[in-house]
Amino acid sequence: MADETQQADELPGADEALGWAGSKLDEIGGSAVGRVEGILVDAEGGDPKWLLVRMGRFGHHTALPFSHAVGGIGRVWAPYDRDMVRQAPRIDAGQPLPRERELELCAFYGIGEDAGRGAEIAGRPEGAITAQPTPPRG
16 A cells, blocks of 8 residues: 555645646546536645535535546546435535534545544544635636
8 A cells, every 4th residue: 555645745736736627527437427616725734635526517516535536638537436426415615614524525435534634634623624715726
């Protein structure tokens, strides 16, 4: 298993991740699931943590772990099937995520409080803002 620190170093930065905004989100089988509308970054460090995804043309918004996605030209791929992504907890676009909501997203995607993003925020105070949207590039 690869060292998580090394994997984090290989992830795109916030500027590159913001370039994914407007891209179609495809599920593991290749079918379109939604559209990437932006990213949510760690409130303390500013590193990308979640993709903000709109489900359908007029659908709800959810977040997908940034570290689980791979970007390409006009597309982003996620290792989840369509039904799973559509059942993910809903979030309010443009709003920061409090610790409890982010832990709910982590749990949905199988990220426990003992590893990865779950461990990063588990020790932060209740009610603390742990992730916040980044405005689109202008």
